[in-house]
Every structure is written in structure tokens, then in C-alpha cells.
Amino acid sequence: AQSVTQPDIHITVSEGASLELRCNYSYGATPYLFWYVQSPGQGLQLLLKYFSGDTLVQGIKGFEAEFKRSQSSFNLRKPSVHWSDAAEYFCAVGDGGGGSNYKLTFGKGTLLTVNP
Amino acid sequence: GAVVSQHPSWVICKSGTSVKIECRSLDFQATTMFWYRQFPKQSLMLMATSNEGSKATYEQGVEKDKFLINHASLTLSTLTVTSAHPEDSSFYICSAADSHSNQPQHFGDGTRLSIL
Numbered sequence: 001a002q003s004v005t006q007p008d009i010h011i012t013v014s015e016g017a018s019l020e021l022r023c024n025y026s027y028g029a030t031p032y033l034f035w036y037v038q039s040p041g042q043g044l045q046l047l048l049k050y051f052s053g054d055t056l057v058q059g060i061k062g063f064e065a066e067f068k069r070s071q072s073s074f075n076l077r078k079p080s081v082h083w084s085d086a087a088e089y090f091c092a093v094g095d096g097g098g099g100s101n102y103k104l105t106f107g108k109g110t111l112l113t114v115n116p
Numbered sequence: 117g118a119v120v121s122q123h124p125s126w127v128i129c130k131s132g133t134s135v136k137i138e139c140r141s142l143d144f145q146a147t148t149m150f151w152y153r154q155f156p157k158q159s160l161m162l163m164a165t166s167n168e169g170s171k172a173t174y175e176q177g178v179e180k181d182k183f184l185i186n187h188a189s190l191t192l193s194t195l196t197v198t199s200a201h202p203e204d205s206s207f208y209i210c211s212a213a214d215s216h217s218n219q220p221q222h223f224g225d226g227t228r229l230s231i232l
Contacts, residue, residue, distance in 0.1 A: 034220065043122070043209055043225035044160075051218070090159065104150070104211075104221065106159045 002027040002093050006107035014115045015083050021076040021110050023091035032094035032102055033074040035065055037087045038109075044090065050074065061085070086114040119143055120212045122224030130232055131202060137195045137227045139210035146212035149193035150221065151185060154207040166193055200231045 003026045013019055025031055032051055036044040048059025055067040065076045074091060088109045094102035119142040129135055139149055148167050152160040164180075166172040166187035174180045182204075187193040193212075197204050207228055211221040 036223075041207075041226070041228065044211075044223040046220055046223075049220050102213075102221075103162060103165065104160075105162075108159045 002031070002095055002105045004091050004093050004105055004107035006089075006091055006110050008110045009108070010111045010113065012113040012115060013081050016080050019076075019078045019081045019085070019112070021089050021091075021112070023074045023076065023107060024072050025074060025091070025093045026072065027093050027095075033065075033067060034092040034094065034104070035059065035063070035074075035076045036090045036092060036106075038090065039087045047076070047089075081112075081114055083114045083116065086112055088112070120146075120210065120222045120224040122210055122227055124227060125225060126228040126230075128230045128232065129200065132199055135197045135200055135229060137197075137208055137210075137229075139193045139195070139212065139224050141191050141212040141222070144212075144214050144217075144219075144222075145190040146193070147190065147215040148213045149187055150211045150213070151183070151193075151195050152209045152211070154209060154226075156207075160209060163195075197229065200229070202231045205229055205231045 005024045007022050034049045035047040038044050047063045048057050050057050050067045058064050063078050067074050088111050090109045091107040092104045121140045123138045151163045154160045163178045164172045164174045166185050168187050168190050172185035184196040207226050209226040211223045213221045
């Protein structure tokens with residue numbers, strides 16, 4: 001069965017500092033990988049996704065992530081964090097069920113706090 | 117971009133009542149819809165997958181008689197929590213997908229359910 005591990009439950013960074021959120025996955029084939037962001041009491045917003053091709057993917061709000069098959073990782077990065085980036089971040093793996101109706105398995109999330 | 121509307125956003129009701137949550141795709145045909153449950157400060161857990169016109173497929177451990185899912189049209193799926201009790205209090209989120217496209221799933225904003 002597929003699984004996702006986000007080792008960091010809570011990360012605090014200063015505004016303007018760089019950010020890296022870690023994500024490791026377990027999946028038997030080439031995975032579909034996603035990063036979502038959730039503000040308190042809200043739904044999920046897709047930051048970026050990896051299906052195939054270039055292993056460095058660009059997303060919205062200045063985020064990027066790199067798929068490293070050898071490390072089973074899909075870490076999220078941002079060069080300069082803004083206070084509005086404070087939120088919960090979820091990494092997810094899809095089972096590649098075809099089209100877009102794949103099942104998603106989420107990690108436990110990383111809460112990002114941004115200090116002024 | 118694609119929009120998924122979830123209603124209501126927050127509901128409080130007495131123990132023993134049934135609660136219906138709606139999930140609508142506003143500008144695309146949702147051949148598949150997913151229902152997730154999220155406990156406070158935890159990740160999203162997939163409850164069930166529903167394909168339009170078919171019975172929902174429930175994940176292991178989810179009571180199908182407790183959580184009734186209907187997906188009668190390509191734009192609407194409903195989740196009914198029957199005879200709700202305080203332990204059913206949670207944040208419920210739906211997502212919708214068009215299996216004929218390569219677009220990722222789109223999430224609703226969630227429904228906060230509180231059972232007194």
C-alpha cells in the first residue's frame with residue numbers, strides 16, 4: 001500500500017528565510033505526487049504536482065518541488081517565505097489509477113509558522 | 117480554474133439527527149468524487165470513492181450504513197451522516213475529478229460538523 005511520511009510536524013522560519021518541507025513516499029510504481037496547502041478551517045489548495053517528465057516542478061506562490069526517485073522524496077522548497085505562507089502543508093501520493101480519478105494518500109502534514 | 121462548492125460550511129446539530137453535506141462541481145463534469153474526513157490537527161483520511169451512477173466504494177473501516185453517499189449526477193455528490201453522534205464530529209472534505217481529463221482533483225472548502 002502507498003504511504004507518505006512528512007517527518008516534520010512543525011517548522012518555524014523567519015520571514016524572508018528559505019524553506020524546505022520534507023516528504024518521503026512509498027509506492028510500487030511511478031507515483032503521482034502532490035503538495036497541498038490548507039489554511040485553518042479551509043479546504044486544500046494545490047501548490048504543485050508531479051506526474052512525469054522534469055523532476056523539478058514549479059508551482060504557485062513561488063513554490064517548487066523536486067522528485068528524487070532514488071530517495072523516494074518530493075521535498076517542497078521556497079527561497080523566501082512570506083508571512084502569508086503560514087499554514088498546514090500536506091504531501092500526497094496518488095495511485096495512478098488513470099485520468100484524474102486516482103486515490104490520494106496524504107501525509108500527516110507540516111505546520112509552518114512564520115516569524116516576523 | 118475548476119471550482120468545487122461544498123455546502124454547508126458549518127453545521128451544528130443534536131445527537132441522533134442525520135446531516136447531509138453536498139459537493140458540487142460548478143464548471144466541469146465530476147465523474148468521480150471523493151469524501152475525506154479530517155480530525156483536528158491530523159491528516160485527511162479517504163472515506164469513500166463515488167463514481168457517477170454507481171455505488172460508492174468505501175475504505176476499510178468506514179461504515180457504509182453510517183455514511184451514505186449518493187452521486188446521482190455529474191455535478192453533485194452528497195454525504196449523509198445518519199444518526200450522528202458526537203464521535204462523528206469532524207471536518208469533512210470532498211474532492212471531484214473528471215476521469216477523462218488529466219487535471220488533478222479539485223477540493224471543496226470542507227464542512228465542519230459538530231454533533232452536540
